[in-house]
Amino acid sequence: MRVNYQYVSPVLREKMIQYRREFHRYPEVGWTEYRTSARIAEMLESFGYEVYIGKDVCDEQTRMGVPEQEIRIQCEQRALEENISQSYMKRMKGGYTGVVGIIRGNFGKNIQAMRFDIDALPICEVETEKNKTYSSVHEKVMHACGHDGHIAAGLGLAEILSQNREKIDGEIRLIFQPAEEECRGAASIVRRGWLEGVSLFLSGHIGIQCREIGMVAACTGGFLATTKLNIHFHGQASHAANAPEKGRNALLVAAVFTVNAYGISRSSEGDSRLNVGRFISGTGRNIISDSADLEVETRGENAKVNIYMRDRVESIAKAAAQMYDVDCRIDRVGDVGTAKSDEELIKMCKSHLDLMGIGDKYIENGIFNASEDAVTMMNEVQKNGGKAAYFMFGTELLGEHHQNTFDFNEDVLAIMAETYSRILLKK
Structure with missing residues (x-):
């Protein structure tokens, strides 16, 4: 050429x-x-x-x-x-x-x-x-x-x-x-x-x-349009065999969140995306995990669709945490619209x-x-x-x-x- x-x-x-x-x-x-x-x-x-x-x-x-x-x-x-x-x-x-x-x-x-x-x-x-x-x-x-x-x-x-x-x-x-x-x-x-x-x-x-x-x-x-989210779940560590009931399992909460986030119903108002790109949790096989950190993103064909996806993700994270008595913190670390x-x-x-x-x-x-x-x-x-x-x-x-x-x-x-x-x- x-x-x-x-x-x-x-x-x-x-x-x-x-x-x-x-x-x-x-x-x-x-x-x-x-x-x-x-x-x-x-x-x-x-x-x-x-x-x-x-x-x-x-x-x-x-x-x-x-x-x-x-x-x-x-x-x-x-x-x-x-x-x-x-x-x-x-x-x-x-x-x-x-x-x-x-x-x-x-x-x-x-x-x-x-x-x-x-x-x-x-x-x-x-x-x-x-x-x-x-x-x-x-x-x-x-x-x-x-x-x-x-x-x-x-x-x-x-x-x-x-x-x-x-x-x-x-x-x-x-x-x-x-x-x-x-x-x-x-x-x-x-x-x-x-x-x-x-x-x-x-x-x-x-x-x-x-x-x-x-x-x-x-x-x-x-x-x-996209929003980038850091989601942190904080629970309580405990012996996995001797006292599992005294633990609050952050890894379990993060897994429940991830599965349900991927199940979000898509919007009729435009194309959408969701990705859980990073999932870090736990310190050992015999310890109830007391923390989990996830890096998540939502995307939408337009701002309205992205906001819908973002709000559903945040709602699911909070609900999963509440189910298992685990604390949840969500930080929005990136955001952009369309042009x-x-x-x-x-x-x-x-x-x-x-x-x-x-x-x-x-x-x-x-x-x-x-x-x-x-x-x-x-x-x-x-x-x-x-x-x-x-x-x-x-x-x-x-x-x-x-x-x-x-x-x-x-x-x-x-x-x-x-x-x-x-x-x-x-x-």
Whole structure:
């Protein structure tokens, strides 16, 4: 397949591949992306950007699902051992990750913004013939969704913009967002004010429903509203043989909850999803379990369906706890709604892809069929009169998203950076 590149040179293409492989090798989960954020900030500064990091990026009170302090400290120490600067760490300490880079052109007062997610997943990577030179060095952490590619394309775009300031209308904000997985990070960036005054907002994802290199889809639907829940049951430990009646079995309650949650009647008002993704309980076979921790998510085709699923899950958890005299605590640690790309931007993208020679592979009504934290940013921009669009960039995949063999065709990075450049830069 031949693509007509105006901005992405062969040298930049190779740079983006190397960026991607570096970030893939050092993955970090949400709110612990210390090395990742530091490297992004370093590169943006080298391109001449005005760079913001730490509490300048994320509102302290709006962060969701922040890891426990012990985990954050371990990740901070690991990042320091991997040679990030003390000055960056001082500003990010406590889980204030993420970076915003600003570049300004020579004319206009327009403000445009891009979002690139930067976090990885708690998955143990399987080494393959393809990834053996860049597989994860962090135990049980992996870029299994393509966010490493998003960072690389974002940095490629950053370099292109720095070399074409005369074509920038006003100001462009490149937002490298932490904690996209489980939809925990975007709200804090919105609250910090980074979407204020933005007239055009773009974001996108590698793969998802697009599985052919050169294919691009504008998402006009299929963003699933979602809520992420941490559910904790607390009972009373006791000897399983000598005094079982003196125990209050949290594991049993968690099992009762799980079975009944999966039995929730589906709604006639839209598609829905439910997943109990993590279940931890018990200390030994001869001990009545006194605690159980579950990580649960609900999703809905629209906000109403998701709220229905969320409320039923919470009701079942409380009822199961009451049945067995066990305490129940429910924490909402992630939340996002639905969105739709603006038709004006969908048509604009088609004209640029025609010039790139891949317009015949463009899908104007792509369905995302998953949840995306960028929706919070899209809705904020559109609410204030701006335009927003979200794209899927096609690539063949090795393994599915969130599988331990996940990988993709790195040619997609150049297409992603070129597409964004053509939309953002004036001719």
